Amino acid sequence: MPTQTATQIAKLGGQEITYTLTRSRRRSIGLQISQHGLRISAPLHTPLSHIDSVLQQKAGWITKKLAQWQDKKSLALDWSLDATYPLLGDSWRIASKPTGEIAMARSSSQELPQPLTIELTSRQIQTFVLSWYQQQAITCFKQRIELYAPKLALPTPPFRLSQAKTRWGSCNSRGVISLNWRLIQLPLHLVDYVVAHELAHLIEMNHSKAFWGVVGRVCPEYRDILKELKKYG
Ligand SMILES: [Zn+2]
16 A cells, blocks of 8 residues: 555644654654644554544644744755845845846835846846845945954954854954854844953963853843854754
């Protein structure tokens, strides 16, 4: 008998949950939760009522895990003309100036979007949007560093944009701060926290209590911000 897949609905703790049920030659019921939602693997002839009772037993765990996935914020970008691009917590899109040149415009902008009069490949969109992000990042990060350095009695340090995959910012022994260009996609208070964190390393090159004390001087709510930043992976 082949594998059978169907979409089912379960009511867990007052919430309707849609899940994918795959029946195959297996002996036990398996549960998996990912960005694709809840997936259940079951033996071929398990009655739905039995599957439902397993779900009821694990209802707390399932609803918690699903909520965690929904809470994860994705920064993946799509290089198409109707895509939206986050900038400092706002949503932007590609538009056309009256002259026909392409430009970025706020999605919430009241002005009517001008239809694009030229065709763009996804490669061209990527080049355009990435260079826009980099310009925005340089302007914003420079301004935030100039704002926060004096608050910590520091001279304004040099900085560069990084392409790092796993970190928002770093600081080297020569006092150069690196900030990930992707930070510009996040709300400003998260940018400010990363700037404050790296500036604090110019005073304390570690993550000691003293270091967090320095961070707290310019960013008192840093504990909440850390939690928020984690959602962006
Ligand atoms: Zn650090």
